[in-house]
Amino acid sequence: MSARWRYILAEAFNGLRRNLMMTVAVVLSVTVSLTLLGASLLLSDQVDLATDDWVGKVEVSIFLCDGSTCPAITADQEEQLREELEAEPVVAEVFYESKEDAYERFTELFKDQPNLVESVDPDILPASFRVRLHDPALFGVIAEQFSAYPGVEEIVDQRQVLDQFLSFTDVVRNGALIVAIIQLVAAGVLIANTIRLAAFARREQTSIMKLVGAGNWYIRLPFVLEGVFAGLLGALASWGLLYVSVPRVAGNLAREVELMPFIGATEVLLIGPWLIAAGVGIAAFSSIVALRRFLDI
Amino acid sequence: MRATVRSHHRTGPAGRHARRTDRDRERDFVIRLQNLTKTYKTGRHDEVVALADVSIEVGKGEFVFVVGPSGSGKSTFMKLLTREQLPDKGQIWVAGKNLASLRSWKVPALRRDIGYVFQDFKLLPNKTVTENVAFAAEVLGKPRREIDRRVPEVLDLVGLEGKEKAYPHELSGGQQQRVSIARAFVNNPRILLCDEPTGNLDPTTSVGIMKLLDRINRTGATVVMATHDQHIVDSMRRRVIELENGRVVRDQSRGVYGYAG
Numbered sequence: 001m002s003a004r005w006r007y008i009l010a011e012a013f014n015g016l017r018r019n020l021m022m023t024v025a026v027v028l029s030v031t032v033s034l035t036l037l038g039a040s041l042l043l044s045d046q047v048d049l050a051t052d053d054w055v056g057k058v059e060v061s062i063f064l065c066d067g068s069t070c071p072a073i074t075a076d077q078e079e080q081l082r083e084e085l086e087a088e089p090v091v092a093e094v095f096y097e098s099k100e101d102a103y104e105r106f107t108e109l110f111k112d113q114p115n116l117v118e119s120v121d122p123d124i125l126p127a128s129f130r131v132r133l134h135d136p137a138l139f140g141v142i143a144e145q146f147s148a149y150p151g152v153e154e155i156v157d158q159r160q161v162l163d164q165f166l167s168f169t170d171v172v173r174n175g176a177l178i179v180a181i182i183q184l185v186a187a188g189v190l191i192a193n194t195i196r197l198a199a200f201a202r203r204e205q206t207s208i209m210k211l212v213g214a215g216n217w218y219i220r221l222p223f224v225l226e227g228v229f230a231g232l233l234g235a236l237a238s239w240g241l242l243y244v245s246v247p248r249v250a251g252n253l254a255r256e257v258e259l260m261p262f263i264g265a266t267e268v269l270l271i272g273p274w275l276i277a278a279g280v281g282i283a284a285f286s287s288i289v290a291l292r293r294f295l296d297i
Numbered sequence: 298m299r300a301t302v303r304s305h306h307r308t309g310p311a312g313r314h315a316r317r318t319d320r321d322r323e324r325d326f327v328i329r330l331q332n333l334t335k336t337y338k339t340g341r342h343d344e345v346v347a348l349a350d351v352s353i354e355v356g357k358g359e360f361v362f363v364v365g366p367s368g369s370g371k372s373t374f375m376k377l378l379t380r381e382q383l384p385d386k387g388q389i390w391v392a393g394k395n396l397a398s399l400r401s402w403k404v405p406a407l408r409r410d411i412g413y414v415f416q417d418f419k420l421l422p423n424k425t426v427t428e429n430v431a432f433a434a435e436v437l438g439k440p441r442r443e444i445d446r447r448v449p450e451v452l453d454l455v456g457l458e459g460k461e462k463a464y465p466h467e468l469s470g471g472q473q474q475r476v477s478i479a480r481a482f483v484n485n486p487r488i489l490l491c492d493e494p495t496g497n498l499d500p501t502t503s504v505g506i507m508k509l510l511d512r513i514n515r516t517g518a519t520v521v522m523a524t525h526d527q528h529i530v531d532s533m534r535r536r537v538i539e540l541e542n543g544r545v546v547r548d549q550s551r552g553v554y555g556y557a558g
Contacts, residue, residue, distance in 0.1 A: 004435070004438045007435055007436070204419060204421070205421055207419070208419055208421070208432075208433075209436050210405075210408070211379060211408055211411075211413045212408065212409075212413075212432075212433045212436055212437065212480075212484070213405045213406065213407070213408035213409035213410075213411075213436075213437060213484075214405060214436035214437065215405050216402065216405065218436060218438070219436075
């Protein structure tokens with residue numbers, strides 16, 4: 001390492017040590033804001049996971065009798081039902097999901113919860129027709145016409161279930177995002193102020209450096225790195241916090257809420273780079289803005 | 298003590314270079330101010346004229362005193378040379394660069410040609426003598442080996458051998474000013490600007506500092522020294538530029554501090 005870089009790094013770390021209290025405040029505030037940001041990102045992941053492609057595509061599920069609660073549907077009845085569904089003008093597409101398909105999709109969806117998968121008998125999941133409509137609002141037409149059909153157990157408006165779930169998660173996620181952004185701005189202002197104080201405390205040294213002819217960035221970089229390092233620490237702390245807490249919370253929820261897949265440690269690991277980019281980015285930006293006027297030639 | 302006053306008469310550089318022709322000198326100017334005006338705003342409509350229509354030329358290797366009472370424009374003059382201030386009107390060249398149009402990213406390069414000595418030394422208290430001097434070379438990214446060779450050389454020149462590991466508070470004022478001069482000179486600047494370098498020192502110590510500045514001047518560096526110290530100016534007999542209310546009222550080779558009386 002050249003003498004130049006050794007100086008820059010030594011200055012940055014000295015600055016952090018000298019202002020220990022301020023550094024702690026910056027790290028904590030970055031941690032809080034990025035934890036909230038991470039939480040809202042993870043909530044998006046959770047929504048994507050719970051509403052996989054299949055559910056997202058389908059508006060109406062027509063569950064078929066398998067003989068446990070109503071007389072099992074016959075092959076003829078099934079064929080007739082499919083033909084009539086396909087003949088309906090409001091229907092865009094019809095998929096058939098057999099009992100085996102349903103079980104397969106179920107095990108895929110809940111692969112993170114092997115206990116749940118084990119407890120479910122492949123036989124109890126019903127076969128169904130899954131129907132996509134040209135206009136999801138026309139669910140009533142289908143329900144009215146087909147609910148009395150022989151062999152049809154139940155018709156469920158998936159869109160309605162999904163919309164309720166989505167509107168709830170949207171509110172939570174947006175709330176977390178807004179608080180995260182406000183916190184992030186506060187963290188940025190705090191960083192800017194800290195760096196300004198650090199620059200003021202070392203103004204003698206910087207004024208000498210300027211008169212000796214040190215380059216602008218050579219003078220600024222220690223201060224910027226000071227901010228960036230604090231931002232990085234905050235980002236790592238929030239990542240660790242989410243990594244410890246989210247799988248635990250998700251595990252508890254999975255026990256409470258049945259039949260919904262939950263995110264785990266993998267998703268938390270994947271958002272890490274985003275948290276670091278946000279923490280380092282906001283720190284670098286505020287440090288540079290803070291120094292802009294203070295250390296100009 | 299009466300001096301011959303040759304105001305606004307362009308006198309040649311003092312001493313050894315006195316017999317050179319004008320043409321030679323034109324090429325060798327390291328500082329040149331032309332009709333330079335600088336004003337400061339003190340209020341919405343009020344302003345103070347710090348320098349008014351000043352023209353000064355300083356040749357390579359000259360030793361120049363800039364004298365005048367407080368508020369005469371000395372500090373502004375020094376600040377313009379390092380481009381801490383920009384002129385309002387007129388031209389200023391330093392070390393071959395036109396400062397009025399110099400881009401700000403080129404200012405560090407200008408300042409590498411200038412060594413600056415302060416009245417209050419401005420040494421870093423937590424660094425030793427060697428570290429203080431080396432610092433000025435380090436921030437320019439000089440290689441370690443060159444710094445290790447150059448610093449003892451400069452400390453030797455300013456007469457601080459044996460004090461390398463001392464901290465500024467362990468040194469006398471004169472010794473601290475020597476460290477400050479060593480720091481200004483370590484990068485071999487073409488110009489040494491001294492802002493009241495003896496202002497905080499007693500007369501005997503001041504003489505030592507002036508001998509040192511003279512020795513540095515003899516190595517070829519141009520020395521510009523702003524001062525209030527009458528005895529020093531009188532004893533050195535070098536070029537004197539006197540400012541008053543922002544104007545050059547006297548520019549005299551082998552001058553003294555003030556008019557007799």
